[in-house]
Amino acid sequence: MERCQDMEVYLSLRLDGMLEPEQEQELEEHLALCPQCRRLADELAAIHSALPQAEELEAPQGFAQSVMEQVAALEEKKPKVVPLFRRPQVRALMGLAACAVLCIGLYRGGLFHKQADGLDIAAYQQGESQPTQASSQENGKEEESLQERALTQGILTEESSADTVPEETTEYQVGVNAATAPFSAEPSEYKVAGQQVCAVLTVDALPVGWEEILGEAPDWLEDEAGHACLIVEGPQLETLMDLVQEQGLTSSLAGQVNQELPCALVVLNET
Amino acid sequence: MTEQELVARARAGDQQAFEQLVLDNQNRIYSLAVRLTGDREEGADLAQEAFLKAWQGLPSFQGESSFATWVYRLATNVCIDYLRRQKRRRQVESEISLDDEEAGWTEAADLRQDPHRQLERSEQGRALARGLQALPEQQRQILVLRELSGLSYQEIAQKLELDLGTVKSRIARARLALRKILLADGNFFNSPPSNQTEKPRGR
Incomplete structure (x- = not known):
């Protein structure tokens, strides 16, 4: 009887192919002698082969529907992988930024036009040989960056030397208070017609009496934008600025006039 | 499709x-x-x-x-x-009833199915479903994992956190218990074998 109990486990293991060869032999020997275990073997085998056909239970009503509702909810929650620049938030921000730039540009352009009588003034970028002749909108931007640079320079000057740079410096960059603006000893890095200059005065037209300052036939050059330009000395530029101011002409100054360094004069409308 | x-x-x-x-x-x-x-x-x-x-x-x-x-x-x-x-x-409960062979786990009423579907199904299949239902929980689980899910002894041991010896003996006991239930039921061994085209294991 104890033997039969061992064989019951062997029978189960055999159905799953888990019986060792020696156990297999043991089982065969026992089965040859025990009709009870032979019957058990047949019955267990019948159950084993029939089990996969055990009747299935029916899933409750609305089972699949409920699964699909959960699937739909899952899909809604799922964050869509959208490239950064295509995300609506980023797009909105980009739009906003563009608007801000436009507004600043228009505002500054407007200011400029008020002061410059709607003139197109070329702005020169520091350290770059390419002068930018742009629309008033872009001019606004240019001026902004020029102003920033001037501000930085001003701060540096204040910190590094005894020369105090009054606050007007920045305003001066826009070319309004040309006459009253102070001059800094700091060298600037503007380039006009390939020449390094410390300041660039851009005028719409030459003031009356310019010949007295620059001579009858000065050495006209052409800048990168095709405007007539002249390399002049600091004092000459200052005198010119006085004339411009007196005659109420439109002008713009970039950089700071240094008495010892060359400056540039750019004339937009040569007449 | x-x-x-x-x-x-x-x-x-x-x-x-x-x-x-x-x-x-x-x-x-x-x-x-x-x-x-x-x-x-x-x-x-x-x-x-x-x-x-x-x-x-x-x-x-x-x-x-x-x-x-x-x-x-x-x-x-x-x-x-x-x-x-x-x-x-x-854990505690489970340890006490670990090898509890007592059947008495029947949900006969719950198992009642749509009569039309029942007719289509083999008597053996229904008997097996009843038999499984009547098995003690742990035996039913291990037998389902082995016979229906097709898990190997090693997989079952690992997943149920049991040693291999326990898996072997529990599967054997589950089979014997199911046989006993089916013999008592009278509809499995007496009815002609149902569609015996065996489905692949572990489907």
């Missing part, structure tokens, strides 16, 4: 195709979950969870097996996770 076509569509995000796959497999998965948990409500929840996992796992489903086999495996794992949690919760 074949299962393969439905899977391809579902993988591309077609929820209707997936719903068809759910409908085609829901009874098997639900039966498995109920048999492993011994609870219809819990079984339904776990079966749904398995299908949800299938939906989420579709992109990584390479089709190395059929969808039916794959989702059956998923459901088995979902149920085993549940059983483990249960086991931890009822």
Whole structure:
């Protein structure tokens, strides 16, 4: 009887192919002698082969529907992988930024036009040989960056030397208070017609009496934008600025006039 | 539409195709979950969870097996996770009733099915379903994992955190207990064998 109990486990293991060869032999020997275990073997085998056909239970009503509702909810929650620049938030921000730039540009352009009588003034970028002749909108931007640079320079000057740079410096960059603006000893890095200059005065037209300052036939050059330009000395530029101011002409100054360094004069409308 | 076509569509995000796959497999998965948990409500929840996992796992489903086999495996794992949690919760209880052979776990009324469907099904299949239902929980679980989910002894030992010897003896005891129930039922061994074209194990 104890033997039969061992064989019951062997029978189960055999159905799953888990019986060792020696156990297999043991089982065969026992089965040859025990009709009870032979019957058990047949019955267990019948159950084993029939089990996969055990009747299935029916899933409750609305089972699949409920699964699909959960699937739909899952899909809604799922964050869509959208490239950064295509995300609506980023797009909105980009739009906003563009608007801000436009507004600043228009505002500054407007200011400029008020002061410059709607003139197109070329702005020169520091350290770059390419002068930018742009629309008033872009001019606004240019001026902004020029102003920033001037501000930085001003701060540096204040910190590094005894020369105090009054606050007007920045305003001066826009070319309004040309006459009253102070001059800094700091060298600037503007380039006009390939020449390094410390300041660039851009005028719409030459003031009356310019010949007295620059001579009858000065050495006209052409800048990168095709405007007539002249390399002049600091004092000459200052005198010119006085004339411009007196005659109420439109002008713009970039950089700071240094008495010892060359400056540039750019004339937009040569007449 | 074949299962393969439905899977391809579902993988591309077609929820209707997936719903068809759910409908085609829901009874098997639900039966498995109920048999492993011994609870219809819990079984339904776990079966749904398995299908949800299938939906989420579709992109990584390479089709190395059929969808039916794959989702059956998923459901088995979902149920085993549940059983483990249960086991931890009822550790003390479980130790006491670990080898409790007492049957008395019947839900005959609950098993009543639609009569038309019943007629189509073999008497043996129904007897087996009743027999499984009547088995003590642990024996039913281990027998379902072995015979229906097709897990190996090693896998069962690992997943149920049992030693191999226990797995061997528990499977053997489960088979003997089921035989006893089926003999008493009288409808399994006496009726002509049902459709014996054996379905692949571990589907």
